[in-house]
Amino acid sequence: MGLLGRETRRTVVDNYELLLICLVAIAAAGGYLTYTGHVAPGTETTTRQVSSWQSSGSFSHNATVRNGTSAFPEGEVLEDQPVYLRKVAPVLDGVFAYTYSASNESDLTASADIFVQYRSVESTQNGELVYWEVKRPLTQDTERSLATDERMAVPFSLNVSRAAETVRRIDSEHGQTSGRLEIAVISELALSGTRNGRSVDTARTYRLQIIPSQSSYDVANAGPVTNGGDQTVETQVEKSYGPLWMLGGPALLFGGLGCAAALVYGRMTDYLTLTDAECRWLVYRSAREEYDEWITVGRADPVDDDIWTTSVDSLVGLVDIAIDTDERIIESDSDSTLIVYTGDRLFRYEPPPEPGAAVTAGDSGAESSD
Numbered sequence: 001m002g003l004l005g006r007e008t009r010r011t012v013v014d015n016y017e018l019l020l021i022c023l024v025a026i027a028a029a030g031g032y033l034t035y036t037g038h039v040a041p042g043t044e045t046t047t048r049q050v051s052s053w054q055s056s057g058s059f060s061h062n063a064t065v066r067n068g069t070s071a072f073p074e075g076e077v078l079e080d081q082p083v084y085l086r087k088v089a090p091v092l093d094g095v096f097a098y099t100y101s102a103s104n105e106s107d108l109t110a111s112a113d114i115f116v117q118y119r120s121v122e123s124t125q126n127g128e129l130v131y132w133e134v135k136r137p138l139t140q141d142t143e144r145s146l147a148t149d150e151r152m153a154v155p156f157s158l159n160v161s162r163a164a165e166t167v168r169r170i171d172s173e174h175g176q177t178s179g180r181l182e183i184a185v186i187s188e189l190a191l192s193g194t195r196n197g198r199s200v201d202t203a204r205t206y207r208l209q210i211i212p213s214q215s216s217y218d219v220a221n222a223g224p225v226t227n228g229g230d231q232t233v234e235t236q237v238e239k240s241y242g243p244l245w246m247l248g249g250p251a252l253l254f255g256g257l258g259c260a261a262a263l264v265y266g267r268m269t270d271y272l273t274l275t276d277a278e279c280r281w282l283v284y285r286s287a288r289e290e291y292d293e294w295i296t297v298g299r300a301d302p303v304d305d306d307i308w309t310t311s312v313d314s315l316v317g318l319v320d321i322a323i324d325t326d327e328r329i330i331e332s333d334s335d336s337t338l339i340v341y342t343g344d345r346l347f348r349y350e351p352p353p354e355p356g357a358a359v360t361a362g363d364s365g366a367e368s369s370d
Helices: 006-014 016-039 160-173 243-268 276-290 315-325 355-369
Strands: 043-064 077-079 083-085 091-102 107-124 127-146 151-159 180-195 198-212 216-220 225-238 295-298 308-311 329-332 338-341 345-349
Touching (some): 006 243, 016 243, 043 198, 091 127, 107 160, 127 151, 151 160, 151 180, 160 180, 276 355
Parallel strands (some): 295 329
Antiparallel strands (some): 043 225, 091 151, 107 127, 180 198
């Protein structure tokens, strides 16, 4: 019988071509994995950050109480309030601050001019419609050199009560437009120099919205406005593969080739070929399992000489007789002979001996005769 059982060998023989194709495909896949992992891994493009920077521009503000009340003593400084009372603290003081950080050597020159902006604007479906706009300087010609993490601070001061009167007067000059009157403190920042070793020449605008009402004014401070960027380079590096790729490739290659060679060798040397006795035995065992519900194991007693006995060539034929006569098949518990008894006839089928068991029985008989 060898290392493989009869059923296994029959399955292998019946599916020889399919198994061989699968093994060759496995070996080919293993060859590809082995080649790419160990011989020619190839290259891939990676992006590496070489520098980065970040900047922040923000407004802070306060108002000093100039007309004291029971709630606000004169001279008190109110800091970063969302609302100030126009009669109590009509002048808004503040500071625009700018700072930046960079990963490499940098040297920037920053120039900040601060203006008060008056305008009439209306919101439309296409954005904002500006009827008129006027800018007046608050702080100008503020310039300084900035290294990384240094801070530039530019102060400003605006009498909001007067600014509210100014924006209404300018709008009257334009016939009192239907737009929304706005007041804002604008910081126009210009940057030049080098940042992370690269030349910089840019400008930015920062805005602090002021919304006056009859007795107060709101300061809509959006908080720090940040910007940033980085510089990257692309490099070609050798591809790297995981342990499953590196170890699985050779395993599939040599495993697939070895199994394919063993399969071809077994086919060429008739190792996988079943003998006639093995084929008969497998046919019988298959039928025995298929028609097990028709078979009962029991003792087969001798029959009279006048009973007509017929031998059947196959178990399938005996099952057909049992079905036609509506009888059970009896399997002898002594010699495994299968019979169907119909009253006046006896149909018999003797199963083929199991090849291994037959040889063993023969060897045992020879030893007994000695």
